[in-house]
Amino acid sequence: MRPALLNPLFAQVTSLSGIGPKQEKLLRYLLGRDDTPRLVDLLLHLPTSVIDRRAQPKIRDAVPGTVVTLKVTIDRHRPAPPRNRRAPFLVYASDETGDLVLTYFRNPPGMVEKLLPVGATRYVSGTLQMYDGTPQIVHPDRVVDEAGFAKLSGIDPVYPLTEGLALGALKRAIALALQKLPDLPEWISAEVMRRCGFPTMAEALHRVHQPLELTDVLPDGPFWSRLAFDELLAGQLALALIRAQLRRPAGNRHDGDGHLRKRVIDALPYALTMSQRQALAAIAEDLRQPVRMLRLLQGDVGSGKTVVALLAAAAVIEAGKQAALMAPTEILARQHVKTIAPLAEAAGLRVAILTGREKGRERRDILAQLEQGEIDLLVGTHALIQDDVAFKALALAIVDEQHRFGVRERLALTGKGEAVDVLVLSATPIPRTLVLTYFGDMDVSELREKPAGRQPIDTRAVPASRLSEVMDAVGRALSAGALVYWICPLVDESEAEGTGHLTNATERFESLQKRFGDRVGLVHGQMKGAEKDRVMAQFAAHEIGLLVATTVVEVGVDVPAATIMVIENAERFGLAQLHQLRGRIGRGSEASTCLLLYHEPLGEMSKARLKVIRETTDGFRIAEEDLKLRGEGDVLGVRQSGLPGYRIARSDVHAQLIAQARDEALHIMKENPKLGGPRGAALRCLLYLYERDEAIPFLSAG
Structure with a gap:
């Protein structure tokens, strides 16, 4: 259960005044959600830059091309002629040092007259340009009276937006969400707070969204870094909890006598490479150990991962168990089957495929055979983790292209058997630092050579x-x-x-x-x-x-x-x-x-x-270079420089925080593995807040 303390943050954005169905739809798109966003989604949508409105020169001293805030008197209006909607509405204003023209295009009737009444004093803010020798501001960003100016922050954050969503509307929503922020307990240890110079979470959120200094919104500043550390700690703690669960002593083990593996190897048209043999030996050893296997097998395009995966499956099938291989796309699932089928046939292994395309009777037959134990290896997409898919004795879950699947999918698959071993395949060689971020302390095997006969x-x-x-x-x-x-x-x-x-x-x-x-x-x-x-x-x-x-x-x-x-x-x-x-x-x-x-x-x-x-053409070198060049967003197939699966933490800026968050998570697991007491309750809040709560049910399990 989510702690009640967090309920205000998980309220829908439509509970805020001014957010109707249209705004809700735009926010859903902006915040990347399939359902209605919550207040927490708004608060974790951080600004990308700021505009400094503190410069308040006289008109004569204003520098063209800069954002300025000017105190002016409105002298006269020159509306667009009625027949020419394209001509601008001009407002002539001045202070004691000179004249200024405010220019509006295609504005609703009556808007400018109401905003800038003749004879009134107004503060106008925007980018000043020179036009025909006269200073002008086109569509000022801000127009306020004396009272409004007293409330205006001199530093204005700028956010990523989506078409149709006004910056002002987003800012108002965020300001309202900040007012609902509950008094959260501190989940970071005092020692880390002191060492990293972190503020509280509440202060970090306020200063990033309502900056007092230009530097408050910098990703490497204390406020953003605090939020990045929270997010990384939630991720690392969830991985550590799952890891501890997977590492619990497992009963009967899954290694067979090798007769099926020998048949598969004999059917191969080429000899196994040195690194394939090493990976297989490591997997066989894992399957003998009294704890569950959690191994990452990374190899470049064409290094023969599928064959290693098939041989790992053969090892558990020898022991009378079943294996599953889950791929992120149907093309990839069918590709695996194409590679596996002739080898499986030669060894007498029964292989089936299950994707969204198998329907009706065909699907029912596959599920019945699976439950009877008549299928040894089931290959498929996330169709494998649907509720009605039941194995007779699943012992090995092979997950391909891990970073496209969350921890949830991995757990859903391993939940379909007893003490299931896990082998993760990655075709994108992942630099060591990132392996820690995404997989925690996983054992890693690397396939470094290309199979024989490949041409440059x-x-x-x-x-x-x-x-x-x-x-x-x-x-x-x-x-x-x-x-x-x-x-x-x-x-x-x-x-x-x-x-x-x-x-x-x-x-x-x-x-x-x-x-x-x-x-x-x-x-x-x-x-x-x-x-x-x-x-x-x-x-x-x-x-x-x-x-x-x-x-x-x-x-x-x-x-x-x-x-x-x-x-x-x-x-x-x-x-x-x-x-x-x-x-x-x-x-x-x-x-x-x-x-x-x-x-x-x-x-x-x-x-x-x-x-x-x-x-x-060495994928490992390319991955390292890629990380150097642009952060790991791209190493893992995600376009921005953020960490995939992370909204706030950025590889290029927060790399050293990843290791600190990991150490802190391991320390917590040593001192308080069940997350008991006040600190444990605070850490549970953290896991829910950053939606890493899939690990929480394990706290009560054995």
């Missing part, structure tokens, strides 16, 4: 001005029977608003189709699963030679014959994403080429990225 990929950067040459080269390759990927950042025009010159896939498909006819196909994320599969199958069967795609092909698409990839707007992709995309070629025995088309001029960051991707 020749990667080149080409300016977009040479597009026609690239098309000619693609034409020659198609005539020679090559399979070519052409990657675009967007699906269609609706996505392209405000993105400048980004190419969309639909448009590029049409232009390439004009040139190459029906040899061109298109796949993107908005297509239905069956349709995507159909086009991919045509590509794999050489029925089409050129596949135009969005990043939907980034994971798990396996067409070994494809040898050429063109990536448009390569400067707009993160390093990890470029590396993942490029990993779709170079999977067969032919040499491959990747062309990175970029628009000039290139920024420093884009230049550095394209240089790294040209120089190396």
